[in-house]
Amino acid sequence: MSDVDAVWPGGADGADDGVEGWDLPFDGGLREAYDLMNDENFAGLETHEEMLSDRVRVEAYHRGIHRHVAKGDVVVDLGTGTGLLAFMASRAGAKTVYAVEHSDFIDLAREIAEYNGFTNIEFIRANSREFTPPEPIDVVLHEQMGDELFNENMLENVLDLRDRALAPSGRILPSRFRLFVEPFSMRDDMRIRRFWNIDLPDGIDLSFAEQSPVAARFNAFRNEEFWLRPHSVEATIGRPQPILEFDLNTIEHPDELPLRHRVERTATADTIVDGCCVWFEACFDDDTTLSTSPLEPVTSWGNRVFRLDQQIARGEALRLDVRLGDLVEPSTWSVRAL
Numbered sequence: 075m076s077d078v079d080a081v082w083p084g085g086a087d088g089a090d091d092g093v094e095g096w097d098l099p100f101d102g103g104l105r106e107a108y109d110l111m112n113d114e115n116f117a118g119l120e121t122h123e124e125m126l127s128d129r130v131r132v133e134a135y136h137r138g139i140h141r142h143v144a145k146g147d148v149v150v151d152l153g154t155g156t157g158l159l160a161f162m163a164s165r166a167g168a169k170t171v172y173a174v175e176h177s178d179f180i181d182l183a184r185e186i187a188e189y190n191g192f193t194n195i196e197f198i199r200a201n202s203r204e205f206t207p208p209e210p211i212d213v214v215l216h217e218q219m220g221d222e223l224f225n226e227n228m229l230e231n232v233l234d235l236r237d238r239a240l241a242p243s244g245r246i247l248p249s250r251f252r253l254f255v256e257p258f259s260m261r262d263d264m265r266i267r268r269f270w271n272i273d274l275p276d277g278i279d280l281s282f283a284e285q286s287p288v289a290a291r292f293n294a295f296r297n298e299e300f301w302l303r304p305h306s307v308e309a310t311i312g313r314p315q316p317i318l319e320f321d322l323n324t325i326e327h328p329d330e331l332p333l334r335h336r337v338e339r340t341a342t343a344d345t346i347v348d349g350c351c352v353w354f355e356a357c358f359d360d361d362t363t364l365s366t367s368p369l370e371p372v373t374s375w376g377n378r379v380f381r382l383d384q385q386i387a388r389g390e391a392l393r394l395d396v397r398l399g400d401l402v403e404p405s406t407w408s409v410r411a412l
Contacts, residue, residue: 128374138358147212157183159215171195210241221376222404223354229328250357252316259345264306302377307368312339337394341386349379350409380409
């Protein structure tokens with residue numbers, strides 16, 4: 075019997091013994107890694123305030139859940155956090171919702187559920203890979219998309235639970251994803267220029283710094299990436315096209331996804347290519363898509379930019395080599411002009 079099976083109340087048949095929730099142990103090394111991620115990203119109320127205040131995020135999940143969770147469904151909310159998706163599934167008619175969360179925030183989720191009168195949600199403190207539901211699952215809910223889509227281990231966690239517990243006719247919400255790495259031009263008043271290209275008042279000239287050995291001392295560890303400020307994108311270079319598309323219902327393994335891509339766009343005007351911006355789309359169905367594009371309403375996700383600073387003329391082709399390295403480590407990704 076596995077550790078997970080051993081701690082389920084009610085035995086292997088999952089009979090209810092009145093317990094509202096329980097904690098599951100998991101491997102020390104895994105706990106350390108997840109605790110570190112939670113301490114850095116999700117330990118305080120401020121992060122959850124940002125996510126719960128994100129109307130784009132909340133409305134997309136609300137619509138997707140109420141469209142695709144049916145009365146009587148058994149649902150797992152993978153990484154429940156404050157419990158929002160579990161609460162939505164309950165309101166949509168789910169028979170039972172297993173809300174799985176490995177952090178201390180599960181205590182707050184339990185309290186919110188009690189205050190709001192939810193009685194069909196079981197809270198399980200565990201890493202999802204050590205959680206085995208006592209019955210087949212009709213719906214896997216998740217929101218484990220990082221800024222660069224993959225960096226919260228979405229693929230590994232969702233595919234693991236899918237393969238172990240999802241019923242043959244089960245659904246994953248959201249299931250279809252598109253990843254974009256798109257060249258773009260910033261609004262002139264928002265552009266982050268190179269030190270030696272910055273225009274200053276009173277005739278102050280920094281242009282010499284491009285060749286200055288003194289300036290070079292401070293340029294050795296230049297950050298060729300930055301985070302995009304909201305409303306700073308003027309336009310993409312050509313029509314955006316995803317470099318990756320996949321469906322969590324059908325993909326067998328993360329290794330199926332190619333890591334090297336050639337991006338080619340044609341400029342429609344003389345412009346500056348400030349860099350390549352990363353965003354994703356999460357699709358619940360053809361009518362319900364959550365987009366983190368900088369050209370769409372602002373969300374709680376950020377947009378990483380790979381800096382290019384390249385002039386391009388109208389009609390000129392821009393060719394880029396995009397390498398994703400390790401999918402879950404965006405620091406290993408790179409974009410290079412060809």
